[in-house]
Amino acid sequence: MLLTEPLMGTVFRFAVPDGTPEHVVREAVEWLRWVEGTFSTFRPDSAVSRIGLGTLNLENAPVEVRQVLSWCEELEEATEGRFSIRPGRPGGPGIDPAGFVKGWSVDEAARVLQTREVDDFSIYAGGDVLCVGEPPSGDRWRVAIRHPDRPDEARGATLEIPGGAVATSAAYYRGDHIRGTHRRLVASVSVAGPRLGIADALATAIFADQAASLDWMGRFPEYGVLLLGADGMMRWTEQMKALIAR
């Protein structure tokens, strides 16, 4: 059973076993809506916007916000500044944890489903995915990675994962960035690992500096990296190797 929901400026899709009560999924969606309202930088009254603008003290913010911002600080350090919540988008409140929040909120939404005894499901969140439990068929979840040249038509690669997260960061519209000095060599970065929040932040970080260095990824031994190059080739880290189905 598929349930699709527009959230956080993108589309979420829950694939749950047939017979799952819809209200269980609705509960997860309500959580995501709360996250959106609390963390959105597009809403001037959200907690994150007010923190950024200085009208809300951190200690008065919801505990989830304080937790997330502190994790984001840790990620910034571990990625040596490649992932950063500052300054955020132009015209925004000066901070933007969105690169972590979407994935993290999906990890938490998965817990909501699990506590309601939904054990086998996947959540699609605007191109990032989290797979939990048994796949609908076969032993492992088969996750296609969009082809950077034809993102809505072809696969660039296929992963087979026992469960967990795959986040992909990409610039699919090439016209924007191939001119000028900053020629992109990495068309898309996929990160696979246990938690979608971390995978999402790491994919963003690696894409931001075009995988110029991946040494720092040693701090994340559970996460593998797959690069789809503008040259039509794919490259991967050791942790990803066992997950590539082709």
Added chain:
Amino acid sequence: MRRVLAISILSGASVVFAFRFAPPQSGAITADDPTPYEVITTTTRVSPGVTATPLPPLTTTTTLPLPPGVTVIEGPLVRMNRGIVQVTITLEYGTLIDVEMTRYPTSDRRATQISLDAEPMLEEEALESQSADIHIVSGATETSHAYIKSLREALQEARISSDR
């Protein structure tokens, strides 16, 4: 539900084919959106099996081999600075079961080839999440504001409550 409606969502806009590039018929800029976009065509609702009530002369009827209860709604074409975006949603007895990007900005140039030792990407395999050997697809193409705009219009057509 055996009918085709071609509905002009913008007053005064004429109906344009969903799959045809056309100059802007009318513009609608939403001020609260950070990315400027225009809605450049109208929404066409296609229900299965279809007998046409009077249609504007320019509208074609798409006959789709859909099972009963399934409705496909094409969102409006939305122009953004990188190209034109359109989403199509599929409903089964009123429940949204699929969202597909049916038009997306096309690249205008290919990157320069560079030569490095690595394995080639897949080129030939179709991306079908419904296909037997794929459970889910990763790779964000659904994040643009134009996409969301087109989706919201389609959802409004379907009278499904969309994101606030």
